[in-house]
Amino acid sequence: MKTKAYYLIDYLNYTRGLHVQQRLVGCELLRDEPGHMMTLEAFNGESGFERRYTVQGDQQTHWKWPVIKSRAQLEYDAWLYAHFYRPLCISQLRKYLTKEKKHVMARVKPRVRVIKRYWTEAGVVQMTCLATGFYPRHINLTLLQDGQPVDKERVTGGELLPNPDGTYQMRKSVELSAEEQRERHTYTCTVTHLSLDNKLDINIEPGPDPVIVVPSVLLLLCVFGLLAAFIIWRRRISQPEQIIYVPATAADDQTTEQQM
Template sequence: MFYLIFVVYMLSAPHAVFSESGSHSLWVFATFLTGDSSVPFPFPEFTAVIMLDDIVIGHYNADERNFVSATTQETVNVTEQVTISTVCKGIHAGMKTKAYYLIDYLNYTRGLHVQQRLVGCDLLRDEPGRMMTLEAFNGESGFERRYTVQGEQQTHWKWPVIKSRAQLEYDAWLYAHFYRPLCISQLRKYLTKEKKRVMARVKPRVRVIKRYCRETDVVQMTCLATGFYPRHINLTLLQDGQPVNEERVTGGELLPNPDGTYQMRKSVELSAEEQREKHTYTCTVTHLSLDNKLDISIEPGPDPVIVIPSVLLLLCVFGLIIAAFTIWRRKYSQPEQIIYIPASADNQTTEQQQL
Protein backbone atom coordinates (compact mmCIF):
# COMPACT_ATOMS: atom_id res chain seq x y z
CA MET A 1 0.00 0.00 0.00
CA PHE A 2 2.73 2.45 0.95
CA TYR A 3 4.73 1.57 -2.18
CA LEU A 4 1.71 2.70 -4.19
CA ILE A 5 1.35 5.90 -2.14
CA PHE A 6 5.04 6.59 -2.67
CA VAL A 7 4.93 6.11 -6.45
CA VAL A 8 1.84 8.29 -6.79
CA TYR A 9 3.46 10.97 -4.64
CA MET A 10 6.68 10.89 -6.66
CA LEU A 11 4.86 11.13 -9.97
CA SER A 12 2.66 14.01 -8.81
CA ALA A 13 5.43 15.96 -7.03
CA PRO A 14 7.01 19.06 -8.55
CA HIS A 15 9.63 18.43 -11.22
CA ALA A 16 12.30 19.72 -8.82
CA VAL A 17 12.01 16.39 -6.99
CA PHE A 18 13.15 14.46 -10.03
CA SER A 19 16.75 14.22 -11.08
CA GLU A 20 17.60 15.73 -14.43
CA SER A 21 18.17 13.61 -17.49
CA GLY A 22 21.62 12.03 -17.28
CA SER A 23 21.69 11.96 -13.47
CA HIS A 24 20.67 9.46 -10.81
CA SER A 25 19.04 9.91 -7.42
CA LEU A 26 18.50 8.12 -4.12
CA TRP A 27 15.37 8.95 -2.11
CA VAL A 28 13.85 7.97 1.21
CA PHE A 29 10.12 8.48 1.53
CA ALA A 30 8.95 8.21 5.15
CA THR A 31 5.41 8.21 6.50
CA PHE A 32 4.42 8.59 10.17
CA LEU A 33 0.82 7.91 11.23
CA THR A 34 -0.78 8.94 14.48
CA GLY A 35 -4.28 9.62 15.73
CA ASP A 36 -7.13 8.57 17.98
CA SER A 37 -6.47 5.06 19.32
CA SER A 38 -10.18 4.30 19.01
CA VAL A 39 -9.87 4.51 15.21
CA PRO A 40 -8.17 1.29 14.04
CA PHE A 41 -6.00 1.36 10.90
CA PRO A 42 -4.10 -1.64 9.46
CA PHE A 43 -0.82 0.20 8.85
CA PRO A 44 2.37 0.50 10.91
CA GLU A 45 3.09 3.74 12.71
CA PHE A 46 6.23 4.40 10.66
CA THR A 47 7.20 3.28 7.16
CA ALA A 48 10.23 4.22 5.05
CA VAL A 49 10.78 3.23 1.41
CA ILE A 50 14.19 3.63 -0.26
CA MET A 51 14.34 4.20 -4.03
CA LEU A 52 17.12 4.42 -6.60
CA ASP A 53 15.69 6.63 -9.35
CA ASP A 54 12.27 4.95 -9.70
CA ILE A 55 13.36 1.47 -8.56
CA VAL A 56 12.34 0.32 -5.07
CA ILE A 57 15.54 -0.74 -3.29
CA GLY A 58 13.85 -1.81 -0.07
CA HIS A 59 11.98 -0.65 2.99
CA TYR A 60 12.61 -0.14 6.68
CA ASN A 61 10.62 -2.39 9.00
CA ALA A 62 9.86 -0.24 12.05
CA ASP A 63 8.58 -3.21 14.10
CA GLU A 64 11.80 -5.21 13.71
CA ARG A 65 13.95 -2.08 13.20
CA ASN A 66 15.82 -3.41 10.20
CA PHE A 67 16.19 -2.79 6.46
CA VAL A 68 14.58 -5.28 4.05
CA SER A 69 16.05 -5.37 0.53
CA ALA A 70 13.64 -5.63 -2.41
CA THR A 71 15.96 -5.76 -5.43
CA THR A 72 18.70 -8.30 -4.77
CA GLN A 73 18.60 -11.89 -3.64
CA GLU A 74 21.81 -11.53 -1.67
CA THR A 75 21.72 -10.89 2.06
CA VAL A 76 22.17 -7.25 3.07
CA ASN A 77 25.60 -6.81 4.63
CA VAL A 78 25.93 -5.67 8.23
CA THR A 79 27.35 -2.24 7.38
CA GLU A 80 24.49 -1.42 5.00
CA GLN A 81 21.94 -2.75 7.50
CA VAL A 82 23.29 -0.64 10.36
CA THR A 83 23.69 2.50 8.20
CA ILE A 84 20.16 2.51 6.78
CA SER A 85 18.57 1.41 10.04
CA THR A 86 20.33 4.20 11.96
CA VAL A 87 19.20 6.85 9.47
CA CYS A 88 15.61 5.57 9.48
CA LYS A 89 15.50 5.44 13.28
CA GLY A 90 16.56 9.09 13.38
CA ILE A 91 13.91 10.03 10.83
CA HIS A 92 11.29 8.13 12.83
CA ALA A 93 12.15 9.90 16.09
CA GLY A 94 12.26 13.33 14.45
CA MET A 95 8.94 12.91 12.65
CA LYS A 96 7.26 11.62 15.79
CA THR A 97 8.33 14.65 17.83
CA LYS A 98 7.27 17.08 15.11
CA ALA A 99 3.92 15.33 14.50
CA TYR A 100 2.83 15.60 18.14
CA TYR A 101 3.91 19.24 18.23
CA LEU A 102 1.94 20.06 15.06
CA ILE A 103 -1.17 18.31 16.40
CA ASP A 104 -1.11 20.66 19.41
CA TYR A 105 -0.12 23.74 17.40
CA LEU A 106 -2.80 23.21 14.72
CA ASN A 107 -5.35 22.23 17.39
CA TYR A 108 -6.09 18.80 15.93
CA THR A 109 -7.87 16.46 18.32
CA ARG A 110 -9.40 13.39 16.63
CA GLY A 111 -8.85 11.32 13.53
CA LEU A 112 -5.86 9.97 11.65
CA HIS A 113 -2.93 12.34 11.00
CA VAL A 114 -0.27 11.73 8.34
CA GLN A 115 3.20 13.23 8.28
CA GLN A 116 5.41 12.67 5.23
CA ARG A 117 9.08 13.32 4.60
CA LEU A 118 10.99 13.03 1.33
CA VAL A 119 14.78 13.25 1.61
CA GLY A 120 17.42 12.39 -0.98
CA CYS A 121 20.35 13.35 -3.15
CA ASP A 122 21.50 13.00 -6.74
CA LEU A 123 24.57 12.55 -8.90
CA LEU A 124 24.89 14.76 -11.95
CA ARG A 125 27.17 13.09 -14.51
CA ASP A 126 28.87 11.17 -11.69
CA GLU A 127 29.51 14.35 -9.68
CA PRO A 128 27.83 15.02 -6.29
CA GLY A 129 24.68 17.04 -6.88
CA ARG A 130 21.89 18.44 -4.78
CA MET A 131 20.29 17.19 -1.61
CA MET A 132 16.74 17.96 -0.60
CA THR A 133 14.29 17.46 2.27
CA LEU A 134 10.55 18.13 1.92
CA GLU A 135 7.98 17.67 4.67
CA ALA A 136 4.18 17.75 4.74
CA PHE A 137 1.56 17.25 7.43
CA ASN A 138 -1.96 16.11 6.47
CA GLY A 139 -1.19 16.97 2.87
CA GLU A 140 0.06 20.52 3.52
CA SER A 141 3.72 21.38 2.89
CA GLY A 142 5.46 23.03 5.82
CA PHE A 143 9.24 22.57 5.60
CA GLU A 144 11.87 22.53 2.86
CA ARG A 145 15.64 22.31 2.95
CA ARG A 146 17.90 22.29 -0.11
CA TYR A 147 21.63 21.88 -0.42
CA THR A 148 22.78 23.11 -3.84
CA VAL A 149 25.64 21.86 -5.99
CA GLN A 150 27.57 25.04 -5.08
CA GLY A 151 27.33 24.14 -1.37
CA GLU A 152 24.65 26.68 -0.46
CA GLN A 153 22.01 25.59 2.05
CA GLN A 154 18.51 27.06 1.87
CA THR A 155 15.83 26.40 4.51
CA HIS A 156 12.17 27.50 4.38
CA TRP A 157 9.79 27.11 7.33
CA LYS A 158 6.02 27.41 7.22
CA TRP A 159 5.55 25.81 10.62
CA PRO A 160 6.92 27.44 13.79
CA VAL A 161 10.54 26.58 14.61
CA ILE A 162 10.67 24.31 17.65
CA LYS A 163 14.45 24.19 18.05
CA SER A 164 16.96 26.61 19.48
CA ARG A 165 19.42 28.49 17.30
CA ALA A 166 22.27 26.18 18.41
CA GLN A 167 20.21 23.09 17.50
CA LEU A 168 19.39 24.53 14.07
CA GLU A 169 23.07 25.26 13.38
CA TYR A 170 23.99 21.73 14.41
CA ASP A 171 21.29 20.30 12.14
CA ALA A 172 22.62 22.35 9.22
CA TRP A 173 26.19 21.12 9.86
CA LEU A 174 25.00 17.50 10.17
CA TYR A 175 23.00 17.82 6.96
CA ALA A 176 25.98 19.12 4.96
CA HIS A 177 28.83 17.06 6.46
CA PHE A 178 27.19 13.75 7.37
CA TYR A 179 23.89 13.07 5.63
CA ARG A 180 24.83 14.41 2.20
CA PRO A 181 28.15 12.51 1.93
CA LEU A 182 26.44 9.38 3.28
CA CYS A 183 23.63 9.69 0.75
CA ILE A 184 26.06 10.18 -2.15
CA SER A 185 28.10 7.18 -1.00
CA GLN A 186 25.04 4.89 -0.80
CA LEU A 187 23.85 6.16 -4.17
CA ARG A 188 27.15 5.16 -5.81
CA LYS A 189 26.96 1.69 -4.22
CA TYR A 190 23.41 1.07 -5.42
CA LEU A 191 24.26 2.28 -8.92
CA THR A 192 26.98 -0.38 -9.09
CA LYS A 193 24.57 -3.09 -7.86
CA GLU A 194 21.65 -2.12 -10.07
CA LYS A 195 23.55 -0.80 -13.10
CA LYS A 196 21.81 -3.13 -15.56
CA ARG A 197 18.31 -2.07 -14.49
CA VAL A 198 19.12 1.61 -14.08
CA MET A 199 20.79 1.89 -17.49
CA ALA A 200 17.96 0.13 -19.35
CA ARG A 201 16.66 1.96 -22.44
CA VAL A 202 13.23 1.24 -23.91
CA LYS A 203 12.01 3.23 -26.91
CA PRO A 204 8.58 4.91 -26.74
CA ARG A 205 5.73 3.79 -28.95
CA VAL A 206 4.13 6.96 -30.31
CA ARG A 207 0.74 7.32 -31.96
CA VAL A 208 -1.76 10.04 -32.74
CA ILE A 209 -5.42 9.82 -31.72
CA LYS A 210 -8.10 12.09 -33.21
CA ARG A 211 -11.64 12.45 -31.88
CA TYR A 212 -14.28 14.38 -33.79
CA CYS A 213 -17.36 15.87 -32.09
CA ARG A 214 -20.20 16.32 -34.59
CA GLU A 215 -22.21 18.59 -32.28
CA THR A 216 -19.46 21.20 -31.94
CA ASP A 217 -17.40 20.37 -35.06
CA VAL A 218 -14.31 20.28 -32.80
CA VAL A 219 -11.41 17.90 -33.36
CA GLN A 220 -9.30 16.78 -30.38
CA MET A 221 -5.79 15.76 -31.39
CA THR A 222 -3.85 13.64 -28.88
CA CYS A 223 -0.22 12.58 -29.01
CA LEU A 224 0.47 9.48 -26.90
CA ALA A 225 3.93 8.12 -26.05
CA THR A 226 3.96 4.90 -24.06
CA GLY A 227 6.21 2.01 -23.08
CA PHE A 228 9.36 4.09 -22.59
CA TYR A 229 12.12 3.93 -19.96
CA PRO A 230 13.67 5.83 -18.25
CA ARG A 231 10.95 8.30 -17.32
CA HIS A 232 12.59 11.44 -18.74
CA ILE A 233 10.84 12.40 -22.00
CA ASN A 234 10.08 15.55 -23.94
CA LEU A 235 6.74 15.39 -25.75
CA THR A 236 5.61 18.56 -27.55
CA LEU A 237 2.73 19.53 -29.84
CA LEU A 238 3.76 21.98 -32.57
CA GLN A 239 1.71 24.30 -34.77
CA ASP A 240 3.56 25.49 -37.85
CA GLY A 241 6.82 24.46 -36.19
CA GLN A 242 6.17 26.36 -32.92
CA PRO A 243 5.00 24.85 -29.59
CA VAL A 244 1.26 25.10 -29.05
CA ASN A 245 0.34 27.56 -26.28
CA GLU A 246 0.50 25.64 -22.98
CA GLU A 247 -2.86 27.08 -21.93
CA ARG A 248 -4.48 25.13 -24.76
CA VAL A 249 -2.70 21.85 -24.05
CA THR A 250 -4.24 19.30 -21.70
CA GLY A 251 -2.52 16.29 -20.17
CA GLY A 252 1.24 16.05 -19.88
CA GLU A 253 1.28 14.00 -16.65
CA LEU A 254 3.84 11.21 -16.41
CA LEU A 255 2.03 7.95 -15.61
CA PRO A 256 3.38 4.47 -14.81
CA ASN A 257 2.62 1.34 -16.82
CA PRO A 258 2.21 -2.07 -15.13
CA ASP A 259 5.46 -3.35 -16.72
CA GLY A 260 7.62 -0.63 -15.13
CA THR A 261 7.67 1.66 -18.18
CA TYR A 262 5.92 5.02 -18.47
CA GLN A 263 3.43 6.86 -20.62
CA MET A 264 2.53 10.46 -21.38
CA ARG A 265 -0.11 12.10 -23.54
CA LYS A 266 -0.89 15.66 -24.58
CA SER A 267 -4.01 16.93 -26.34
CA VAL A 268 -5.22 20.08 -28.08
CA GLU A 269 -8.68 20.95 -29.44
CA LEU A 270 -9.19 22.63 -32.82
CA SER A 271 -12.33 24.55 -33.73
CA ALA A 272 -13.91 24.35 -37.19
CA GLU A 273 -12.30 27.68 -38.11
CA GLU A 274 -8.83 26.49 -37.05
CA GLN A 275 -9.29 23.35 -39.12
CA ARG A 276 -9.99 25.45 -42.22
CA GLU A 277 -6.89 27.61 -41.67
CA LYS A 278 -4.70 24.73 -42.88
CA HIS A 279 -2.04 24.94 -40.16
CA THR A 280 0.53 22.14 -39.96
CA TYR A 281 0.60 20.18 -36.71
CA THR A 282 3.38 17.92 -35.45
CA CYS A 283 3.90 15.64 -32.46
CA THR A 284 7.59 15.65 -31.58
CA VAL A 285 9.29 13.32 -29.07
CA THR A 286 12.82 13.19 -27.71
CA HIS A 287 14.01 10.42 -25.38
CA LEU A 288 17.29 8.89 -24.24
CA SER A 289 16.51 5.69 -26.19
CA LEU A 290 16.10 7.58 -29.51
CA ASP A 291 19.08 8.54 -31.64
CA ASN A 292 17.12 11.33 -33.29
CA LYS A 293 14.05 13.40 -32.54
CA LEU A 294 10.83 11.67 -33.60
CA ASP A 295 8.33 13.83 -35.53
CA ILE A 296 4.83 12.72 -36.54
CA SER A 297 2.69 14.97 -38.75
CA ILE A 298 -0.99 15.33 -37.86
CA GLU A 299 -3.79 16.21 -40.25
CA PRO A 300 -5.95 18.78 -38.44
CA GLY A 301 -9.37 17.79 -39.87
CA PRO A 302 -11.47 14.72 -39.03
CA ASP A 303 -10.45 11.48 -40.69
CA PRO A 304 -12.47 10.66 -43.82
CA VAL A 305 -15.20 8.13 -43.18
CA ILE A 306 -16.39 5.77 -45.93
CA VAL A 307 -20.12 5.10 -45.54
CA ILE A 308 -21.47 1.88 -47.07
CA PRO A 309 -25.29 1.70 -47.40
CA SER A 310 -26.78 -1.12 -45.36
CA VAL A 311 -28.40 -2.75 -48.39
CA LEU A 312 -25.11 -2.84 -50.28
CA LEU A 313 -23.40 -4.27 -47.23
CA LEU A 314 -25.99 -7.05 -46.97
CA LEU A 315 -25.63 -7.85 -50.68
CA CYS A 316 -21.88 -8.15 -50.26
CA VAL A 317 -22.33 -10.52 -47.33
CA PHE A 318 -24.85 -12.70 -49.19
CA GLY A 319 -22.61 -12.72 -52.25
CA LEU A 320 -19.70 -14.03 -50.20
CA ILE A 321 -21.91 -16.72 -48.67
CA ILE A 322 -23.19 -17.86 -52.09
CA ALA A 323 -19.68 -17.92 -53.54
CA ALA A 324 -18.39 -20.01 -50.64
CA PHE A 325 -21.34 -22.42 -50.92
CA THR A 326 -20.78 -22.84 -54.69
CA ILE A 327 -17.10 -23.67 -54.20
CA TRP A 328 -17.96 -26.19 -51.49
CA ARG A 329 -20.63 -27.85 -53.64
CA ARG A 330 -18.34 -28.22 -56.63
CA LYS A 331 -15.68 -29.74 -54.45
CA TYR A 332 -17.86 -32.33 -52.79
CA SER A 333 -20.53 -33.13 -55.51
CA GLN A 334 -18.15 -34.98 -57.88
CA PRO A 335 -19.17 -38.70 -58.33
CA GLU A 336 -17.17 -41.05 -56.20
CA GLN A 337 -14.79 -43.31 -58.15
CA ILE A 338 -14.19 -46.91 -57.05
CA ILE A 339 -11.31 -48.82 -58.61
CA TYR A 340 -11.63 -52.62 -58.84
CA ILE A 341 -8.45 -54.64 -59.08
CA PRO A 342 -9.06 -58.26 -60.14
CA ALA A 343 -7.94 -60.88 -57.67
CA SER A 344 -6.35 -62.97 -60.41
CA ALA A 345 -2.77 -62.09 -61.07
CA ASP A 346 -3.27 -63.12 -64.72
CA ASN A 347 -5.92 -60.46 -65.33
CA GLN A 348 -4.14 -57.11 -65.56
CA THR A 349 -7.29 -55.10 -66.54
CA THR A 350 -8.43 -52.26 -64.30
CA GLU A 351 -12.10 -51.30 -64.37
CA GLN A 352 -13.66 -48.03 -63.26
CA GLN A 353 -17.26 -47.69 -62.32
CA GLN A 354 -19.00 -44.42 -61.68
CA LEU A 355 -21.78 -44.57 -59.14
Protein backbone atom coordinates in the same frame (compact mmCIF):
# COMPACT_ATOMS: atom_id res chain seq x y z
CA MET B 1 9.09 14.01 14.60
CA LYS B 2 6.72 13.12 17.44
CA THR B 3 7.61 16.28 19.33
CA LYS B 4 7.12 18.40 16.21
CA ALA B 5 3.78 16.72 15.49
CA TYR B 6 2.37 17.59 18.92
CA TYR B 7 3.66 21.14 18.55
CA LEU B 8 2.03 21.58 15.12
CA ILE B 9 -1.30 20.23 16.41
CA ASP B 10 -1.42 23.07 18.93
CA TYR B 11 0.07 25.69 16.60
CA LEU B 12 -2.34 24.94 13.71
CA ASN B 13 -5.34 24.59 16.09
CA TYR B 14 -6.04 20.98 15.19
CA THR B 15 -8.15 18.84 17.48
CA ARG B 16 -6.77 15.65 18.92
CA GLY B 17 -7.16 12.65 16.67
CA LEU B 18 -5.45 11.11 13.65
CA HIS B 19 -2.83 13.31 11.97
CA VAL B 20 -0.08 12.58 9.45
CA GLN B 21 3.43 13.98 9.48
CA GLN B 22 5.68 13.24 6.51
CA ARG B 23 9.39 13.70 5.90
CA LEU B 24 11.15 13.12 2.59
CA VAL B 25 14.95 13.09 2.40
CA GLY B 26 16.85 12.52 -0.83
CA CYS B 27 20.06 13.21 -2.69
CA GLU B 28 21.31 12.97 -6.26
CA LEU B 29 24.41 11.70 -7.99
CA LEU B 30 25.47 13.43 -11.20
CA ARG B 31 28.18 11.71 -13.28
CA ASP B 32 29.68 10.19 -10.12
CA GLU B 33 29.78 13.63 -8.51
CA PRO B 34 27.63 14.48 -5.45
CA GLY B 35 24.69 16.69 -6.30
CA HIS B 36 21.93 18.32 -4.27
CA MET B 37 20.42 17.00 -1.09
CA MET B 38 16.99 17.99 0.18
CA THR B 39 14.63 17.54 3.09
CA LEU B 40 10.90 18.21 2.80
CA GLU B 41 8.36 18.00 5.60
CA ALA B 42 4.56 18.17 5.53
CA PHE B 43 1.82 17.94 8.15
CA ASN B 44 -1.64 16.73 7.12
CA GLY B 45 -0.69 17.26 3.49
CA GLU B 46 0.51 20.85 3.97
CA SER B 47 4.17 21.56 3.26
CA GLY B 48 5.86 23.72 5.88
CA PHE B 49 9.60 23.02 5.88
CA GLU B 50 12.17 22.74 3.10
CA ARG B 51 15.95 22.46 3.31
CA ARG B 52 18.36 22.04 0.41
CA TYR B 53 22.08 21.63 0.14
CA THR B 54 23.67 22.75 -3.11
CA VAL B 55 26.57 21.07 -4.88
CA GLN B 56 28.93 23.55 -3.21
CA GLY B 57 27.54 22.63 0.22
CA ASP B 58 25.56 25.84 0.73
CA GLN B 59 22.43 25.45 2.81
CA GLN B 60 19.08 26.95 1.79
CA THR B 61 16.23 26.66 4.29
CA HIS B 62 12.62 27.75 3.91
CA TRP B 63 10.45 27.82 7.05
CA LYS B 64 6.69 28.11 6.92
CA TRP B 65 6.21 26.85 10.45
CA PRO B 66 7.84 28.61 13.41
CA VAL B 67 11.32 27.47 14.40
CA ILE B 68 11.19 25.39 17.57
CA LYS B 69 14.93 24.70 17.84
CA SER B 70 17.65 26.84 19.29
CA ARG B 71 20.47 28.28 17.22
CA ALA B 72 22.89 25.68 18.57
CA GLN B 73 20.53 22.86 17.58
CA LEU B 74 20.15 24.26 14.09
CA GLU B 75 23.93 24.49 13.67
CA TYR B 76 24.29 20.90 14.86
CA ASP B 77 21.63 19.75 12.35
CA ALA B 78 23.52 21.51 9.57
CA TRP B 79 26.74 19.78 10.59
CA LEU B 80 25.00 16.38 10.62
CA TYR B 81 23.60 16.91 7.13
CA ALA B 82 26.90 18.08 5.71
CA HIS B 83 29.19 15.48 7.33
CA PHE B 84 26.98 12.44 7.93
CA TYR B 85 23.62 12.29 6.12
CA ARG B 86 24.77 13.60 2.76
CA PRO B 87 27.90 11.36 2.49
CA LEU B 88 25.81 8.38 3.62
CA CYS B 89 23.13 9.05 1.02
CA ILE B 90 25.69 9.46 -1.78
CA SER B 91 27.47 6.22 -0.83
CA GLN B 92 24.16 4.31 -0.93
CA LEU B 93 23.39 5.74 -4.35
CA ARG B 94 26.78 4.59 -5.66
CA LYS B 95 26.16 1.06 -4.35
CA TYR B 96 22.75 0.95 -5.96
CA LEU B 97 24.12 2.25 -9.26
CA THR B 98 26.81 -0.45 -9.29
CA LYS B 99 24.27 -3.19 -8.55
CA GLU B 100 21.53 -2.02 -10.91
CA LYS B 101 23.60 -0.22 -13.53
CA LYS B 102 22.31 -2.34 -16.42
CA HIS B 103 18.72 -1.50 -15.55
CA VAL B 104 19.26 2.10 -14.48
CA MET B 105 21.29 2.98 -17.57
CA ALA B 106 18.92 1.23 -20.00
CA ARG B 107 17.62 3.18 -22.98
CA VAL B 108 14.35 2.15 -24.65
CA LYS B 109 12.96 4.22 -27.52
CA PRO B 110 9.35 5.42 -27.35
CA ARG B 111 6.71 4.21 -29.78
CA VAL B 112 4.77 7.26 -30.93
CA ARG B 113 1.41 7.29 -32.70
CA VAL B 114 -1.42 9.75 -33.34
CA ILE B 115 -5.05 9.00 -32.44
CA LYS B 116 -7.93 11.08 -33.83
CA ARG B 117 -11.51 11.03 -32.66
CA TYR B 118 -14.28 12.80 -34.55
CA TRP B 119 -17.65 13.92 -33.14
CA THR B 120 -19.98 14.37 -36.11
CA GLU B 121 -22.68 16.37 -34.36
CA ALA B 122 -20.32 18.98 -32.93
CA GLY B 123 -17.83 18.79 -35.80
CA VAL B 124 -14.97 18.54 -33.29
CA VAL B 125 -11.78 16.56 -33.81
CA GLN B 126 -9.65 15.45 -30.85
CA MET B 127 -6.03 14.86 -31.79
CA THR B 128 -3.99 12.77 -29.33
CA CYS B 129 -0.26 12.14 -29.39
CA LEU B 130 0.71 8.96 -27.50
CA ALA B 131 4.28 7.97 -26.60
CA THR B 132 4.65 4.62 -24.87
CA GLY B 133 7.21 1.94 -24.06
CA PHE B 134 10.08 4.33 -23.27
CA TYR B 135 12.72 4.26 -20.52
CA PRO B 136 13.96 6.17 -18.57
CA ARG B 137 10.90 8.11 -17.50
CA HIS B 138 12.00 11.61 -18.50
CA ILE B 139 10.47 12.65 -21.83
CA ASN B 140 9.45 15.86 -23.59
CA LEU B 141 6.17 15.45 -25.49
CA THR B 142 4.84 18.62 -27.13
CA LEU B 143 1.96 19.48 -29.47
CA LEU B 144 2.84 22.24 -31.93
CA GLN B 145 0.66 24.53 -34.03
CA ASP B 146 2.52 26.20 -36.89
CA GLY B 147 5.78 25.34 -35.11
CA GLN B 148 4.77 26.87 -31.76
CA PRO B 149 3.58 24.98 -28.65
CA VAL B 150 -0.20 24.82 -28.30
CA ASP B 151 -1.53 26.90 -25.38
CA LYS B 152 -1.40 24.93 -22.13
CA GLU B 153 -5.05 25.76 -21.44
CA ARG B 154 -6.08 23.79 -24.53
CA VAL B 155 -3.91 20.73 -23.91
CA THR B 156 -5.23 17.86 -21.80
CA GLY B 157 -3.27 14.93 -20.39
CA GLY B 158 0.48 15.00 -19.88
CA GLU B 159 0.59 12.67 -16.87
CA LEU B 160 3.45 10.17 -16.78
CA LEU B 161 2.03 6.66 -16.33
CA PRO B 162 3.85 3.33 -15.79
CA ASN B 163 3.49 0.29 -18.05
CA PRO B 164 3.44 -3.28 -16.67
CA ASP B 165 6.85 -4.04 -18.23
CA GLY B 166 8.62 -1.23 -16.33
CA THR B 167 8.50 1.31 -19.15
CA TYR B 168 6.39 4.48 -19.21
CA GLN B 169 3.78 6.21 -21.33
CA MET B 170 2.45 9.73 -21.82
CA ARG B 171 -0.27 11.25 -23.97
CA LYS B 172 -1.43 14.78 -24.75
CA SER B 173 -4.58 15.85 -26.58
CA VAL B 174 -6.05 18.97 -28.16
CA GLU B 175 -9.53 19.57 -29.59
CA LEU B 176 -10.17 21.49 -32.81
CA SER B 177 -13.51 23.02 -33.70
CA ALA B 178 -14.94 22.88 -37.23
CA GLU B 179 -13.75 26.44 -37.86
CA GLU B 180 -10.22 25.67 -36.69
CA GLN B 181 -10.11 22.66 -38.99
CA ARG B 182 -10.87 24.86 -41.99
CA GLU B 183 -8.01 27.19 -41.13
CA ARG B 184 -4.70 26.34 -42.74
CA HIS B 185 -2.69 25.44 -39.64
CA THR B 186 -0.06 22.73 -39.39
CA TYR B 187 0.02 20.51 -36.32
CA THR B 188 2.98 18.45 -35.16
CA CYS B 189 3.67 16.01 -32.37
CA THR B 190 7.31 16.33 -31.32
CA VAL B 191 9.14 14.01 -28.91
CA THR B 192 12.61 14.21 -27.38
CA HIS B 193 14.05 11.41 -25.24
CA LEU B 194 17.45 10.17 -24.09
CA SER B 195 17.11 7.10 -26.33
CA LEU B 196 16.64 9.22 -29.47
CA ASP B 197 19.55 10.76 -31.34
CA ASN B 198 17.30 13.47 -32.74
CA LYS B 199 13.85 14.71 -31.88
CA LEU B 200 10.95 12.85 -33.46
CA ASP B 201 8.36 14.90 -35.37
CA ILE B 202 5.03 13.52 -36.59
CA ASN B 203 2.75 15.75 -38.68
CA ILE B 204 -0.98 15.58 -37.90
CA GLU B 205 -3.74 16.34 -40.38
CA PRO B 206 -6.33 18.52 -38.56
CA GLY B 207 -9.41 16.99 -40.21
CA PRO B 208 -10.92 13.54 -39.66
CA ASP B 209 -9.33 10.52 -41.31
CA PRO B 210 -10.64 9.79 -44.83
CA VAL B 211 -13.41 7.19 -44.98
CA ILE B 212 -14.00 4.96 -48.02
CA VAL B 213 -17.63 5.48 -49.15
CA VAL B 214 -19.36 2.89 -51.37
CA PRO B 215 -21.74 4.44 -53.96
CA SER B 216 -25.33 4.11 -52.82
CA VAL B 217 -26.58 2.44 -56.05
CA LEU B 218 -23.90 -0.25 -55.95
CA LEU B 219 -24.57 -0.81 -52.27
CA LEU B 220 -28.32 -1.27 -52.91
CA LEU B 221 -27.66 -3.73 -55.76
CA CYS B 222 -25.44 -5.80 -53.52
CA VAL B 223 -28.06 -5.82 -50.78
CA PHE B 224 -30.92 -6.83 -53.14
CA GLY B 225 -28.75 -9.50 -54.77
CA LEU B 226 -27.92 -11.07 -51.42
CA LEU B 227 -31.58 -10.86 -50.37
CA ALA B 228 -32.77 -12.61 -53.55
CA ALA B 229 -30.20 -15.36 -53.17
CA PHE B 230 -31.27 -15.89 -49.58
CA ILE B 231 -34.99 -16.16 -50.54
CA ILE B 232 -34.25 -18.76 -53.26
CA TRP B 233 -32.14 -20.79 -50.87
CA ARG B 234 -34.85 -20.74 -48.21
CA ARG B 235 -37.50 -21.92 -50.70
CA ARG B 236 -35.37 -24.84 -51.83
CA ILE B 237 -34.72 -26.16 -48.33
CA SER B 238 -38.37 -25.62 -47.24
CA GLN B 239 -40.01 -27.63 -50.08
CA PRO B 240 -40.12 -31.48 -49.58
CA GLU B 241 -38.73 -33.77 -52.25
CA GLN B 242 -41.46 -35.04 -54.65
CA ILE B 243 -41.50 -38.60 -56.10
CA ILE B 244 -43.63 -39.17 -59.26
CA TYR B 245 -45.04 -42.65 -59.92
CA VAL B 246 -45.89 -43.51 -63.59
CA PRO B 247 -48.43 -46.38 -64.05
CA ALA B 248 -47.25 -49.23 -66.28
CA THR B 249 -49.05 -49.87 -69.63
CA ALA B 250 -50.08 -53.17 -71.26
CA ALA B 251 -47.23 -52.97 -73.73
CA ASP B 252 -44.82 -52.67 -70.87
CA ASP B 253 -46.27 -55.84 -69.33
CA GLN B 254 -45.83 -57.83 -72.60
CA THR B 255 -42.26 -56.64 -72.95
CA THR B 256 -41.57 -57.79 -69.44
CA GLU B 257 -43.04 -61.28 -70.10
CA GLN B 258 -40.92 -61.73 -73.27
CA GLN B 259 -37.77 -60.77 -71.35
CA MET B 260 -38.60 -63.29 -68.65
